Amino acid sequence: EVQLVESGGGLAQPGGSLRLSCAASGLTFSNYGMSWVRQAPGKGLEWVSAISDHGGSTYYADSVKGRFTISRDDSKNTLYLQMNSLRVEDTAVYYCAKDSPICTVWGQGTLVTVSS
Amino acid sequence: EIVMTQSPATLSVSPGERATLFCRASQSVSSDLAWYQQKPGQAPRLLIYGASTRATGIPARFSGSGSGTEFTLTISSLQSEDFAVYYCQQYNHWPPGTFGGGTKVEIK
Numbered sequence: 001e002v003q004l005v006e007s008g009g010g011l012a013q014p015g016g017s018l019r020l021s022c023a024a025s026g027l028t029f030s031n032y033g034m035s036w037v038r039q040a041p042g043k044g045l046e047w048v049s050a051i052s053d054h055g056g057s058t059y060y061a062d063s064v065k066g067r068f069t070i071s072r073d074d075s076k077n078t079l080y081l082q083m084n085s086l087r088v089e090d091t092a093v094y095y096c097a098k099d100s101p102i103c104t105v106w107g108q109g110t111l112v113t114v115s116s
Numbered sequence: 117e118i119v120m121t122q123s124p125a126t127l128s129v130s131p132g133e134r135a136t137l138f139c140r141a142s143q144s145v146s147s148d149l150a151w152y153q154q155k156p157g158q159a160p161r162l163l164i165y166g167a168s169t170r171a172t173g174i175p176a177r178f179s180g181s182g183s184g185t186e187f188t189l190t191i192s193s194l195q196s197e198d199f200a201v202y203y204c205q206q207y208n209h210w211p212p213g214t215f216g217g218g219t220k221v222e223i224k
Contacts, residue, residue, distance in 0.1 A: 035213075037160075044203065044215055044216070044217050044218045045152070045154075045160065045203055045205075045215040045218075046215065047205075047211070047212045047213040047214065047215065050211065050213075059210075059211040059212075060211070061211070061212050062117075062212075095159055095160070100210075100213070101207035101210040101211070101213045102150050102162065102165050102205075102207060103150075103152070103160070103162060103205075104162050104171065105162075106159035106160055106161065106162075107159060108158075108159055109159055
């Protein structure tokens with residue numbers, strides 16, 4: 001069974017940074033593209049970023065381009081999202097998901113709150 | 117960017133009844149359309165991809181149809197566990213994989 005467990009969320013100040021991690025198990029991680037999707041409190045889903053299998057290609061929503069960086073460590077079966085220059089509007093639950101563009105399996109999410 | 121519009125925003129249905137949810141794309145996305153279910157406090161779950169193919173383990177009461185700009189998700193006989201929010205997502209013009217605003221299916 002595929003399991004995805006996010007961590008690294010928390011409170012950050014505007015302009016600050018956080019790094020999210022997503023630990024994957026139950027799959028040959030390097031063979032799959034991975035995605036990050038976020039959900040602001042009480043709102044809908046917003047696709048954030050994706051990375052191809054083996055990490056050769058990365059993709060970003062315009063709203064985070066230049067501020068967020070997606071990466072992966074296949075030796076650790078872990079996906080990352082480095083978030084810099086955080087804004088209040090980045091406040092959301094961040095989900096990692098297996099595959100892109102279709103998100104076939106989702107983690108439980110980690111909450112990021114950006115506030116002064 | 118493709119805009120996905122879901123209707124209605126809220127659908128009140130009695131258990132055992134049929135529910136029909138709609139998703140419209142601002143331009144053609146062919147059959148590159150997925151549906152997700154999200155229950156309160158839980159992560160979304162993939163239901164349908166390719167507009168009409170059920171994901172692994174999804175009951176047959178869930179069916180998807182449509183192509184181009186108009187899509188439908190039908191739940192043939194609502195069970196108590198089906199009351200949730202449903203999102204469509206296009207992936208034909210990707211990135212980004214734009215989601216619709218969601219339809220909440222509530223108990224009537």
